[in-house]
Amino acid sequence: MAKTFVILAAVVLSWSVQSAADELTDINNFRQYSATFASAGQPTLEQLPVLRAAGFERVIYIAWSDQAKALPNEDRLVANLGMDYLHIPVDWDAPKVADFQMFAAAMQLSPVQKTLLHCQVNFRASAFSFLYRVIYDGVSVEEAKRDLNSVWRPNKTWRDWIFDVLATHKVSPHCTDCDWSIPAE
Numbered sequence: 001m002a003k004t005f006v007i008l009a010a011v012v013l014s015w016s017v018q019s020a021a022d023e024l025t026d027i028n029n030f031r032q033y034s035a036t037f038a039s040a041g042q043p044t045l046e047q048l049p050v051l052r053a054a055g056f057e058r059v060i061y062i063a064w065s066d067q068a069k070a071l072p073n074e075d076r077l078v079a080n081l082g083m084d085y086l087h088i089p090v091d092w093d094a095p096k097v098a099d100f101q102m103f104a105a106a107m108q109l110s111p112v113q114k115t116l117l118h119c120q121v122n123f124r125a126s127a128f129s130f131l132y133r134v135i136y137d138g139v140s141v142e143e144a145k146r147d148l149n150s151v152w153r154p155n156k157t158w159r160d161w162i163f164d165v166l167a168t169h170k171v172s173p174h175c176t177d178c179d180w181s182i183p184a185e
Helices: 002-024 047-053 074-080 097-109 123-136 141-149 156-168
Strands: 031-034 037-040 058-061 084-087 115-118
Touching: 002 047, 031 123, 037 123, 047 074, 058 074, 058 097, 074 084, 097 123, 097 156, 115 123, 123 141, 123 156
Parallel strands: 037 115, 058 084, 058 115
Antiparallel strands: 031 037
């Protein structure tokens, strides 16, 4: 009887973990980079508990709280689920190197804390993720750029900002297969 219960519990746990993983992919432009770091667009109210169930411990939001798709009271909702929350508003038209430095400092305070970085559609967040992974996680520019391109190709403002942040850290943006040309608008 005990052996049957253990097997049943293992099956239910396995199903729950797979179900949470499947539900994560329903979050707009969700990208899992490592066991402890992911980025996405705006999660819905219903998706926040899914994040917690998937083991996320921290949510960092890098768009304005008055964005049309922003989740009202996201800070309180996330905290009520037992996760940490940090809001760093980043101006879409004028991102600053200091915005990235603030994000990176927060990540470095607890680098193994499972974190979701998000904005509205994962454009800002994927750019920040690209930079963090290259500068702090040792991911090649080529690999990180492929992941960035799977979400979007940065416009001039964001490409130039990425180059500025990389220059601050003495990292070249260039690689064999990196196309940094500006997409037609």
